Amino acid sequence: MKFTKMQGIGNDYIYVNCFEEKVPDPERVSQIVSDRHFGIGGDGLVLIMPSDKADFRMRMFNADGSEGNMCGNATRCIGKFVYDNGLTDKTEITLETRSGIKYLTLYPENGKVKTVLVNMGKAILKPSDIPMNAEGDSFINKPIEVSGKEVFITAVSMGNPHAVTYVEDVDGLELEKIGPAYENHPLFPERVNTEFIKVLDSHTIQMRVWERGSGETWACGTGACAAAVASVENGYFRRGEEITVKLRGGDLFITYKEDGTVLMRGPAETVFTGEIDV
Known part of the structure; x- marks a missing residue:
């Protein structure tokens, strides 16, 4: 399995391009790759996938294999990944998550994204x-x-x-x-x-x-x-x-x-x- 390790201010995940790769058991794979002694080392696994609702879809799994709804640092890294790897040439993209659609603005420098602004939606207090x-x-x-x-x-x-x-x-x-x-x-x-x-x-x-x-x-x-x-x-x-x-x-x-x-x-x-x- 090809992967890219990325980090957003130290929150590090293993990213897999599921336009090219298949991950049949992501819960188990997340446990394997997250292990910092026997695997790659990270806080979890993030799958970058096609979406019929947005430009891209994200699935993220914690280091223990449980699937999370959302990860803010991962959304920024996905924005960088899809732009830097030619999956999009847009600087404003949408990302489907288990917590709804997120809106990303990408800020490239010399052809590579350095900073990302994410509209995280409305806070829930109830x-x-x-x-x-x-x-x-x-x-x-x-x-x-x-x-x-x-x-x-x-x-x-x-x-x-x-x-x-x-x-x-x-x-x-x-x-x-x-x-x-x-x-x-x-x-x-x-x-x-x-x-x-x-x-x-x-x-x-x-x-x-x-x-x-x-x-x-x-x-x-x-x-x-x-x-x-x-x-x-x-x-x-x-x-x-x-x-x-x-x-x-x-x-x-x-x-x-x-x-x-x-x-x-x-x-x-x-x-x-x-x-x-x-």
Whole structure:
């Protein structure tokens, strides 16, 4: 199987061009290729496929083989892949995901895409739509119990569920110990991604993320969007202003617009290409 490893600020996936390749058991293949000791190494597997609804279709699988609905960093990398490899010559494309159609604007430099702006659609705040086992129109800064301790979270869906919580020390967190308790919290029937946030100034937040099915990753595009939305809803920022989200792998730039739409801007990079026997 031919593949391309790509990363969006450290969120690295194995990408397969399914216009040319077939992947009959992607759940198992994702587990194989994601292994950083015995495989290629990555946060999961992304298939770039034909679509009858958009220019391209994305399927993404976490490192444990579970299929995800959406990955913001992967959308940017797909935009780069299809342009750089001649699958399109357009700089505005549509991408079908399990969370609906996403709209990408590509910014090439010297024939290669460097930056991609993604319209991520509208943020979802209603608990039943996230989904979570709670009632009401939103779940903003409400207490839950995690490992016997009370913490406050804001729940947001960007096509996949997120729990955003604010901490004083992002760097000192032992996510390997606390992450699984958040991920498998009974409030979230489909598990949850968790963002640990510190507000740095009037337009910047620092974030680490524990992703369901993958553990801690260096970046999460939908998580950065959820963190920005939560920070606006909690009164830290205003809608319509670009927020810098500083992750372990680099920075993303998020705008939560007045109509509820979220824009994500950031880089995409190719690491290497190759073949693997799976």
